[in-house]
Amino acid sequence: MRLSSTLKRALTCGADAGCMIAIDDTPVRPREPAWSRWALLAACAAAGLLYLWALDSIGYGNSYYAAAARSMSQDWSAFFFGSFDPLGVSTVDKPPAALWVQALSARVFGFSGAAVIVPQAVLGVLAIAVLHRAVLRWHGPAAASIAAWVMALTPITVAINRDNNPDTLMVLLLVCAAYCVTRAVAAGSGWWLTTGAALVGAGFTAKMLQAWVVAPALFAAYLFAADVRLARGLRHLAGAAAVLLATSFAWVAAVDLLPGRKPYIGGSRDGSAWDLVIGYNGLGRILGNRDGAGTGAGNAGPSFGGEPGLTRLFNDQLAGQISWLLPLCAAALAAAFVVRARARRGGWVLWGGWLVLCWAVFSFAEGIFHPYYTTQLAPAVAALAGAGAVEMWRLYRRPGRLAWALLPAAVAGTVVWAGQVVARTPDWRPWLRPAILTAGALAVLLLVGARLLAHPRAFRAAVAGGVVAGLAVIAAPAVWAASVPAGDGGGMGGVNPTAGPSGFGGPGGGRGGPGRPPGGFPGGRGGGGGFPAAPPGTPPGGGTPDGAVPDGAVPDGGSPGGRTAGGGAGGPGGSRGRGGGMAGFGVASGGLTSAQKAVIEHARKNRGGAEILLATASATGAAPYIIATGEDVVALGGFNGTDQAITVDELARLVADGRLRFVELSGFRGAGGDRDTRLTWVSTRCSAVKDVAGLYDCAPSRADRTTS
Template identity: 45%
Template sequence: MTAPAPASSAPVPAAARHAAPPARAHAGAPRWARPGFWAVLALAAVLYTWALGSNGHANDYYAAAILSGTRSWKAFFFGALDAGSFITVDKPPLALWVMGLSARVFGFGTWSMLLPQAAAGVAAVAAVHSAVRRSLPGTAGHAAALVAALVMTLTPITVAINRDNNPDTVLVLLLVLAGWLCLEAVRDGRTRTLVASAVMVGLAFNTKMLQAYLVVPALALVYLAAAPGTVPRRFGRLLAAGAALVASSGWWMLVVDLWPAADRPYIGGSTDNSVWDLVVGYNGLGRIFGGSGRGGGGGGFGGESGAERLFNDVMAGQISWLLPFAVLALVCGLVLATGRARPVAAPPSAEAPVGAPPPAREDSGARRDLPGARAALLLWGGWLAVHYAVFSFSSGTFHPYYTTAMAPAVAALTGLGGVLMWRAHRRARAWAWALPAGIAVTGAWAFTVLRRTPEFVPWLAWAVAAASAAAAVGLVAARIGPRVRLRIAAAALATGLAAGLAGPAAYALTPLGSPVNGTNPTAGPAGSGGFGGMRGAGGTPDGTRGGLSGGTRPEPSEGTPGRPAQGTPGQAPQDAAGAGTRPEGMRGGPGGAMSEQLIAYLKANRGGAAWLLAVGGAQSASSVILSTGLPVIAMGGFTGSDPAMTVERLQGLVSAGELRYVMPGGGRGGPGGGSGGSEVDAWVQANCAAVDPAEYGGQDSAQDGAQDSARDGARSSLYRCG
């Protein structure tokens, strides 16, 4: 008999006491883990790219800036709406850079612009899978990761936004990478890993400004509570990460605000032509508190603010399907992962000395691998709590697609907490209620949401309710008899998972059936997406979507961005300027598309001017930029109320021959009819010559001419200023 090796008396390192080592990707992985992972990624790729070419320019506002960035590196750097760099979009440019670089390499078009977005969405799913898998070792980690990735993939609002060119897709990927790195920093204790996490948040700030900081409280508190080392050392590392966060967030803002204002575009969305004002006002406090159109006044996109906002008729089908389960999973998971390991007598060993006490082993419900799960639960739980509070109670502009930032937390909590509840259900009678209760509540809520639009797959609500009830009963019954109870429980668990994902999956499929609503992308049937909501499969007989006025969008005609006539799939036919044309009914946002006759007139009479035209607001400018590829001034920016154009600046542009035609007003509202000031309108009317609509074919006597006049001149008139 060999003597057992003596126990080491060396002290246990601090890192080993605080965190478990991460599970390796394929060491001891179950046979289904890798095929399951790739199957989920394939599903995500299909959902995010199917019929992507039908989306045309998606959001015209951002598409115009991307096109302009392919014509001018200056416009590219600043994120200018037009290639002449008169005014920027109202967001920082990092997401535009990603799409713009693709458009520079492959040529501007639907696929070159939107495929990077879809790829970012798939990458975010993979990152969530990795973060969850590394939080629990062994089969449990792989199972939790697979569930989390599937939930993330099928979140309806995430499917919708990943098919659009809004910046939220890139934002989510960067934030998930920040969370992944933070959890790694908790495990390895390295300062550089935490600093890298902070840099990811800083890059996210340069994608959508202060919304990126909603994850900072969760990241910082989790590191402070769970990372190895003494508390002073943790604070020191957090200070280093804070410095990295400030540097990676502020470098672009600092460069732009130090750049001479006369040599750069006006900062769209600001009141004083500074990025700082844009951060604090329009994209900061204005989003939370609203007020005077500076980030406010649009709360109706997601319904009234309050604790129930994410569960109302507008928001419920976009993000809330698994919110109740995620909260229950968080609470139960923290309780299960926080309990101390209790010594339990192990079976006596044949080699143990006679009379020796049996060795102790840890209770299966409180293993030493749970500190990693506890840190992950705290991170994703804090992430979810902060986003819920801000999104629910903010009074400023709130779009449903903002909630895609909640999807990683909901997915991770569902996977981690669900697996921990499953383990507890099998091993402890005291926890036999948790998982059945979660499945029952999820099924009841899904039934409620689906019955709000009873014409949408009418049988699905009843099937979900029946399957959820059967799963809950099966899990409870599996605790009664000792025989075959594992098979019953496994079958009930699979049924409950299918029932919980059936509603989100049905909603997630609808964006694949018709063009995206670029300014307010949502998923689901008619009536489920709020103002600007979409009509998907089952919403109407023809499968069209609701427009901004609640009507339906006509099917795109042959040869438009929505239905390409020939060439590369999804690539719009291009005119001599290289940009696809867009007919009425295919706009990516509010505002007017001008008639082809008027655009042809402007191009023919432009002369040597740098800008083709100056209009009141960005939506009209975007339409012309996309149909001509030429610079157009949006005097009032996106809202129509930016004070970007002054009389002095307009006089200088006209006298220098850089601008010949002005169409004041016609924006989305704001002072001066959308031109940024009534003085500009008055100067144009007093010093420029009104153009007779007959010069560009806008004859009031003909039916077509009447339509042209209504579209081009009812709210604004064209003036020749040079």
């Protein structure tokens, strides 16, 4: 009797990998079917191909972070602080966790573009694998397989995983946290919950407060779905919250409390890591930078991600990057409500909460906002799309009720929205819109017709409709994703990677700045200024806060990144043509222009005993030199030129002590460069070097003379 009862329960469970049966009171999870593992391997292989194809067009990715990775790979102190330059004058304006991975790769394999970018691709593939395992435990193999493929083909995720911005590591850590919480909910385990909280804290060390956005969803899933008593569950949550805070602020506390001289923390107003968290790169991203927190950028958000508001994720900048399956996700949450899936409540709360929280924060953030931030939505979109498709298929096959109509309605809504997005650029892939609309219409007709006919053979038509529906829904994002490695989309280069045609996304990118030279420079000074404008002669890789380029600001000799307006091949810093305009902005090839070579050669020949080979106004001016040579080049003002990494008094003292002789002012000078006392000091107290544009000789014997 006991065996027959067990077999009956097993048959009731069916093929659901999340169903548990018991033999002799021992829990047994059904073995994962082989096709699920093959689906995961295929999705990972496809993602790896998308991330690694045509690496020559990537160069070193974001030149600002690439320079920091090289500096950090040369010195363990620079490694810990996240220094931009080899001497450690200032840090990048993010915590260094993501750069730790790249710097370690460069230290082991030697500094190269591949050493910087390949680890990003590996982390991206790992995120897909972990997501599959998390969804498998929650909703079974079919949902997990769909989720893996959806994430692999999310356009903005393909773009960011081919770059060296910190979002890739943050997403992986958050997906790992979701996996841990999924296990915590199933087992009522405080240990798994605490591990998940620690992983969110590690994500904070990659991208600060952005990693915290999903934390309420993870904790809510445990609170409302774990099979534990309320008091015990609250204790588990309290412990996890404490671990979250401890792991999040471990690096911040270590930097601010460490005695002695330290690098200036890039992007801060007073040189502290704490100010970076609550200022420019923390609350400033949500509330706006109206107080000029470390950047003087003002409320620059709309320049990149469009105006804040309910429909921000559907605007021209963001729609093609992440919004394709949002209608399907809404239908998935409706399906969960219809079936009242108590057994899977934890996953719906976790992934649904993840989606809603990210949508709310990203939609209404007033500060600087780039399209690639939306890659944080990809795991939730993928998980909900997979689970929703399975639930809607089950509802579709149930006898009676009108809930069956949810599946064809979801397919129709998703395909129609994709057609609207594609129609915004009718000249790019003109065949795509009629193809997806035709496939979507055929899928809906097959699904509705099979259901209404109620014929035994109609099931074949329904299956065919489901397959066609899947292809119609995923076709447009897949084409946009493929445009990134193909190099024929409108991506903005290393500082603001995007997918799809030009006209989507906005100019922008990463920031940074690093450490102090031996002997150090005291920190604790503020910056400020208005929104920067690129001066004539901005070199490849130049830019403004977070890689921004003000409207109409184009360096002499072509567009940013050393490219012509038509998108032809440019000098070092450029990338393959992607429709012109901003294609190569912020991408470093590892070479120097003829003007930059003249600067570095003159400085080498005439530096004498100077410790610092060259100083530039901003980190964007120093980055090409550090990437190409790894020598002791420093930035006076961090990424955007406004950081007080070196004050005018310190500059004068360095020159007087013979530790610095040459300063280059031809590159990007930052906000209010004409009012920066440091640049004024250089231009009035130092001599312009003949035949080397933008280079000033500040040797003590010359520093008392005013140049014409």
